[in-house]
Amino acid sequence: MQKVLVTGGAGYIGSHACKALKAAGFEPVTFDNLRTGWREAVKFGTLEEGDLLDRARLDEVFAKHKPVAVMHFAALSQVGESVQEPGLYWRNNTGGSQNLIEAMIAADCKRIVFSSTCATYGDQDNVVLDEETPQFPINAYGKSKRAIEEMLEDFGVSDGIEAVIFRYFNVAGADPEAEVGEFHRPETHLIPLILDAIDGKRAALTVFGEDYDTPDGTCIRDYVHVMDLVDAHVLGLRRLLSGDGGRIFNLGTGKGFSVREVMDVAERVTGTPVPHDVGARRAGDCTKLVSGSERAVTELGWRPERSTLEQMVEDAWRWHKTGHYDS
Ligand code: UDP
Incomplete structure (x- = not known):
């Protein structure tokens, strides 16, 4: 079975993605530091504890599992917190993603489905936000995600990284079978x-x-159901695996x-x-x-x-x- 490394697989969206991956015939391997995720949320596939800032640990996990691709959910994601503590967002989100991309290149695993956000567009009243809309993020969360998008583009040119980037609008709902769901401490959504x-x-x-x-x-x-959202990720993964290359997609209704x-x-x-x-x-x-x-x-x-x-x-x-x- 083809393995997919799921960073943040113990979190809200990542845990639903693992369920969808398993249902689609892939073997999810969760990479998570369990700081905002939950051990019990890893119900589909295995858990490898680790932090994206720990490059050696990433190399170890890539060598052990040899994933065909990565789904990258792990991130800090609170807009308010990002305004108060921008350093957390630049270090964990942007620095962590750089480590991940470099570990992917070293392991010759060059396909990634990346969780980005509509917060990269910023406050653009009365503008229809499609994928071509210029990005003017107004908080460190949105800026850190935009920077990762740009990083993926640069490593695409230099090293052949192929990225399907999803810019999420507001993700909501839960697995209808209630095996996994949304559970944050503290809750802000x-x-x-x-x-x-x-x-x-x-x-x-x-x-x-x-x-x-x-x-x-x-x-x-714009609220989108988490099950629909992760279905799109499986479609994005299949697109990459079939050789159709990277692309940016908004996910909203x-x-x-x-x-x-x-x-x-x-x-x-x-x-x-x-x-x-x-x-x-x-x-x-x-x-x-x-x-x-x-x-x-x-x-x-x-x-x-x-x-x-x-x-x-x-x-x-x-x-x-x-x-x-x-x-
Ligand atoms: N919101 C609110 N009270 C709360 C939490 C959120 O009024 O306690 C509002 C928030 O200002 C935003 C919307 O609900 O307009 C969605 O916020 P959430 O934090 O769920 O997602 P975000 O849009 O920040 O990604």
Whole structure:
């Protein structure tokens, strides 16, 4: 069976990717430092503990498993934190990715599916964000990811690295079988925080600003179901393995929902109003991020099937009630 090295495979998206890889006939090997990931989330394939900043450990794992490709999820991903502590983001995300790419080249494993982000576009009101839109990231998280995209391009020229780059919009939902799900400590993402507020795990949700230039004053995001997202990764991997080369794809649905609209859907799905208050804007937040691209659909044959807001909240709610990790 062909092995795929999954950095960050113990995290939210990486653990779902391992499930999708296994279902598609690949053998996922998780590489994770377990700082924000969970040992119990590695349910599909093996775990190799290690840090991307440890080049010797990376070399060891490449030599042991001889993967045909890499899926690179491991990263710090909190916009607010990246504004407070940019050094963490430059070192771990950008420096860690450089180590990974150089280890790949040394091991002659030159195909990579990379998790990038719509945060690389920055705050561009009323612009349709497609893959050709110029990037003006406004926080260290987005800047670190844009730098990795550029690094992949440079190593493509020098060493033949081939990268399928996915720029995610807002990933939500969980495995409908609730074997894996979203579980961050601390949690910062909107939908799990809403669900925590609904079942009393936290006092109330704070809406970060109601004075944005949007119809209800709250920020607008494009939410995509994690299962649909990882399906796209398998398609991207197959594209690389079949020799079609690297490419950049946005992964979103093209529909935006405000924070208020997400709260309304959560109320409908759970039958409980969301306890909340309204606070100040969060540093680094963009007003509106909505994907305008059909490229993944037309070129990869991607068919997002679960990415309605109702389905995402329903799947997240099922996981929220039944699943969690302790270690
Ligand atoms: N948000 C909020 N309260 C929270 C967490 C998030 O109002 O406690 C808002 C946030 O300002 C953004 C949206 O919800 O507009 C999605 O935020 P999240 O952190 O889930 O994802 P991001 O867009 O930062 O990747």
